[in-house]
Amino acid sequence: MKNKVFKQGRRFLSLILSVTLLCACAPMKQPPASPSWAEYEQYHAKNLSAQNKFDQLTNDLFRKEISESGISFHFSIADPASRGLDTVPLTLGDYSMEKMKEGTKELLELKKNLDGFNQRQLTDEQRFTWQILRSYIDTELSSDGLELYAQPLTNTIGIQAQLPILFSEYAFYTRNDVDHYLALLSTIDDYYGQIMEFEKKKSEAGLFMSDTSADNVLKSCEAYLIQPDHSFLAETFNTRIDALTDLTPEEKAAYKEKNLKVLEEHFIPAYKNLATGITSLMGTGTNDKGLSWYPKGKEYFEYLVKSNTGTSYGSIRSLTKAIEKQLNSDIQAIGQITKEHPEVLNALDNYSFHYTKPAEILESLKSLISNDFPELPDCSYTVKYVPSSLESSLSPAFYLVPPLDRYEDNVIYINGNPRFQNEDLFTTLAHEGYPGHLYQNVYFLSRKPNDIRSLLSFPSYSEGWATYVEFYSYTLDNGLNPELGKLLAHNTAVTLGLYAYLDICINYEGWDKDQTAKYLGTFYNIEKTDIVDSIYTSLIDNPTNYMEYYVGYMEIMEMLNTSKKILKDDFNLKDFHTFLLDVGPAPFTVIQPAFRNWLAKQLRSH
Structure with missing residues (x-):
C-alpha cells in the first residue's frame, strides 16, 4: 500500500x-567559430x-x-538519518x-x-x-x-480498514521505534475525531454516504471492538518486541503492558467513537446512487479518473470507447478459443495448478518468468495471513510496499476468508509477488530513483502492471492446459473490464440499480439480485477502484500490441517489460510519450 x-x-x-x-547537418555559408x-x-x-x-x-x-505523518515517515524510510532527518513526526496527519x-x-x-x-x-x-x-x-x-x-471511510479500502494493518506491520528496528509506535497509536482517537468532523461537514453539505454504505463501514469497525489482550495488534506487538535484542525481559514486559493500555484507552475508543459518529449521521445521506447524482459528482468523478488512472485518454467518452474495445477483444478471444478447443469448457470447474502452497508458488514463479523479465537484486519475502477477525473487511490479498532504503524486506498478506476460496492462489501471488507488486517495487527501488518518486502514488501503473502480469501468469507452464490458461485469462479480464465499464455507467452516466440489473441480465446473464446488489454497492462505495486495475492493464496492452505491430519479428518481450519497469510509477499521460521514444529507438537499433 x-x-x-x-x-x-x-x-x-x-x-x-x-x-x-x-x-x-544544416547547410551553412561558413562554419561558425568554435565556442571558447x-x-x-x-x-x-x-x-x-x-x-x-x-x-x-x-x-x-x-x-x-x-514529515506530515509518522506512518508515512516510518514506512517510507528505514534510516531517516541517511537523509538528514532526525525528528520523527508523532502524528497520523491532519485530516x-x-x-x-x-x-x-x-x-x-x-x-x-x-x-x-x-x-x-x-x-x-x-x-x-x-x-x-x-x-x-x-x-x-x-x-x-x-x-x-472525498471518501475516507469505505468498506475494505477505507482508512478505518487499512490503518490497523499498517500498525501491525510497523517495524521495530530499535527501542526508539517502539516508543514512536506507541506515541502514534495513542493519537488514533484524535485522528479519527478529525475524520468524523470531516464527515459531519459532508453531512451538512448533503454529501454523506448512504445508509447501506454506512452499514458496511460499521461492520468493518466491529472487527476492532474486542478486548485489548485478544487483539491482533497485541499479538503482533508482542512478536516484534520479543525479536528485539536491545531490551531486557523486564523492559519487554513493561512495553507489552503499555501497549495494552494504549489499545484500551485510545485504539478501542477510537473505533467506538467512529461507530457512534457514523450511526448518528445515518439518514442524512440522501443519495443511494452513484456520484453523478450529487451536484458536482460528475466533475469529481472526472478528477478521480485522472488521479487514480492517469489515463492517456482525454475524456470519459474516449476512455469508455477504449474499454468497450478491449472488452470486445477479450470476449472475441474467448469465443475463438471455445470454438477451436471446445474441450476446455469441460475443465472450467475442475482444474488445478502445479503448486498450491504460497512458498512453492512464489519460488516457481521466480523461475518461470526469468526469460521474459529482467533479473532482480537479492530480496526476501514473508507471506502472512490476514487475522481471522479482519477477513470480512479486507481484500483477498495485498502487498506492503517496503521503505525505499530497505526494499529487500517484503510482506504479502493472504486473506483466508471462505468467500475467496475460488480465487486462484497461483495467479493471485503472481499479482502480489512475482512478477507483480513485489517484483516491480524491488526493481524500481533498487535503481535508486529520486526519493520524491517513492512517495508519489500512481495506482493505475502499479495495479495495471500487477493485473497485466497476473493474466500473463495464466499462460506459463503452471499445470494448466495452455488453451484453458488463455481462456481463464481472457475471462478474468472481461470480468474486471465489466466492473470498470459499469463504474462509468453508474458514477458518471447515472445508472440506477434497475438499469444495472437489466444490463447484466441482458448481456451477461447475471440475474441474481444479491450479485447485482453487491456489484452496484461496491462501485458506489469505491468509485474508480476497479478502473485503477483495468485502465492500467488496458494502457499496457495497447503499448504491447503497438510494439508487436511495429517491431514485428524484432519485438522482444523482455525489452518491453524492461522499458515499463525502468519508467516506474507515473501517469500514462507521461508514460506514453516515453514509450514512443523507446519504440523509435528500438526501430533505429534494428
Missing part, C-alpha cells in the same frame, strides 16, 4: 554532443546550477511530505478542510517553482521527474473546491 501523498539518464555532455551533431572554453564553462555551469537547484527542490519536497486548502496553496507555489526551470538544462531523469510532478500538480489542482466529495 502506498500512501497517496506527495505522492540513469545521459548527462549534460551527451546532450551537447547530440545538439552538435544535429547542427552540423570560457563560453563552454559558462554554459556548463548554468546547467549544473539548474540541476542542483532541482535536486534541492525535490529533496526539500520529500523531507516536507515525509481537515483547512489542511486541504493549505495543500492547494502549496501546490500552486510548487507549480510556480517548477515552471521556473528550463527543462533543457535538466538531466533526462530530472526532466522525467519534472513531468511527473507537473502532471500530478495539474491533476490535484482540478479537485479544488471538491474536497467534501
Whole structure:
C-alpha cells in the first residue's frame, strides 16, 4: 500500500554532443567559430546550477511530505538519518478542510517553482521527474473546491480498514521505534475525531454516504471492538518486541503492558467513537446512487479518473470507447478459443495448478518468468495471513510496499476468508509477488530513483502492471492446459473490464440499480439480485477502484500490441517489460510519450 501523498539518464555532455551533431547537418555559408572554453564553462555551469537547484527542490519536497505523518515517515524510510532527518513526526496527519486548502496553496507555489526551470538544462531523469510532478500538480489542482466529495471511510479500502494493518506491520528496528509506535497509536482517537468532523461537514453539505454504505463501514469497525489482550495488534506487538535484542525481559514486559493500555484507552475508543459518529449521521445521506447524482459528482468523478488512472485518454467518452474495445477483444478471444478447443469448457470447474502452497508458488514463479523479465537484486519475502477477525473487511490479498532504503524486506498478506476460496492462489501471488507488486517495487527501488518518486502514488501503473502480469501468469507452464490458461485469462479480464465499464455507467452516466440489473441480465446473464446488489454497492462505495486495475492493464496492452505491430519479428518481450519497469510509477499521460521514444529507438537499433 502506498500512501497517496506527495505522492540513469545521459548527462549534460551527451546532450551537447547530440545538439552538435544535429547542427552540423544544416547547410551553412561558413562554419561558425568554435565556442571558447570560457563560453563552454559558462554554459556548463548554468546547467549544473539548474540541476542542483532541482535536486534541492525535490529533496526539500520529500523531507516536507515525509514529515506530515509518522506512518508515512516510518514506512517510507528505514534510516531517516541517511537523509538528514532526525525528528520523527508523532502524528497520523491532519485530516481537515483547512489542511486541504493549505495543500492547494502549496501546490500552486510548487507549480510556480517548477515552471521556473528550463527543462533543457535538466538531466533526462530530472526532466522525467519534472513531468511527473507537473502532471500530478495539474491533476490535484482540478479537485479544488471538491474536497467534501472525498471518501475516507469505505468498506475494505477505507482508512478505518487499512490503518490497523499498517500498525501491525510497523517495524521495530530499535527501542526508539517502539516508543514512536506507541506515541502514534495513542493519537488514533484524535485522528479519527478529525475524520468524523470531516464527515459531519459532508453531512451538512448533503454529501454523506448512504445508509447501506454506512452499514458496511460499521461492520468493518466491529472487527476492532474486542478486548485489548485478544487483539491482533497485541499479538503482533508482542512478536516484534520479543525479536528485539536491545531490551531486557523486564523492559519487554513493561512495553507489552503499555501497549495494552494504549489499545484500551485510545485504539478501542477510537473505533467506538467512529461507530457512534457514523450511526448518528445515518439518514442524512440522501443519495443511494452513484456520484453523478450529487451536484458536482460528475466533475469529481472526472478528477478521480485522472488521479487514480492517469489515463492517456482525454475524456470519459474516449476512455469508455477504449474499454468497450478491449472488452470486445477479450470476449472475441474467448469465443475463438471455445470454438477451436471446445474441450476446455469441460475443465472450467475442475482444474488445478502445479503448486498450491504460497512458498512453492512464489519460488516457481521466480523461475518461470526469468526469460521474459529482467533479473532482480537479492530480496526476501514473508507471506502472512490476514487475522481471522479482519477477513470480512479486507481484500483477498495485498502487498506492503517496503521503505525505499530497505526494499529487500517484503510482506504479502493472504486473506483466508471462505468467500475467496475460488480465487486462484497461483495467479493471485503472481499479482502480489512475482512478477507483480513485489517484483516491480524491488526493481524500481533498487535503481535508486529520486526519493520524491517513492512517495508519489500512481495506482493505475502499479495495479495495471500487477493485473497485466497476473493474466500473463495464466499462460506459463503452471499445470494448466495452455488453451484453458488463455481462456481463464481472457475471462478474468472481461470480468474486471465489466466492473470498470459499469463504474462509468453508474458514477458518471447515472445508472440506477434497475438499469444495472437489466444490463447484466441482458448481456451477461447475471440475474441474481444479491450479485447485482453487491456489484452496484461496491462501485458506489469505491468509485474508480476497479478502473485503477483495468485502465492500467488496458494502457499496457495497447503499448504491447503497438510494439508487436511495429517491431514485428524484432519485438522482444523482455525489452518491453524492461522499458515499463525502468519508467516506474507515473501517469500514462507521461508514460506514453516515453514509450514512443523507446519504440523509435528500438526501430533505429534494428
